[in-house]
Amino acid sequence: MSKKQVKEVQTAYAAPAATADEDIPVAEMTARELKMLIQSALKETLEEMLEDPDAGLELRPEFEMQLRQAVSYVAAGGRLLSMNELVSQLEDASGV
Numbered sequence: 104m105s106k107k108q109v110k111e112v113q114t115a116y117a118a119p120a121a122t123a124d125e126d127i128p129v130a131e132m133t134a135r136e137l138k139m140l141i142q143s144a145l146k147e148t149l150e151e152m153l154e155d156p157d158a159g160l161e162l163r164p165e166f167e168m169q170l171r172q173a174v175s176y177v178a179a180g181g182r183l184l185s186m187n188e189l190v191s192q193l194e195d196a197s198g199v
Contacts, residue, residue, distance in 0.1 A: 127138065162170070177183060184192070 127136070129140075132140065173183070
């Protein structure tokens with residue numbers, strides 16, 4: 104964990120500043136320092152895992168138009184089908 108990350112965690116949990124710039128072996132950490140270290144590592148890992156893989160990508164113009172039409176349809180009082188309703192209609196139409 105970088106010194107910046109340690110400082111962020113300490114700020115968030117009002118930890119003592121004395122440990123911010125030190126490399127402390129885990130065996131010498133207090134329970135609070137260890138908890139902050141684990142929370143920070145977990146938060147960092149979750150943020151990496153939950154990143155939006157499509158961030159920065161653009162929508163195809165056709166899809167953007169369809170999306171805008173769907174939003175306008177709902178805004179005008181239209182109703183979209185739930186997944187269950189759609190499956191039921193497709194099953195009824197196919198005679199399954």
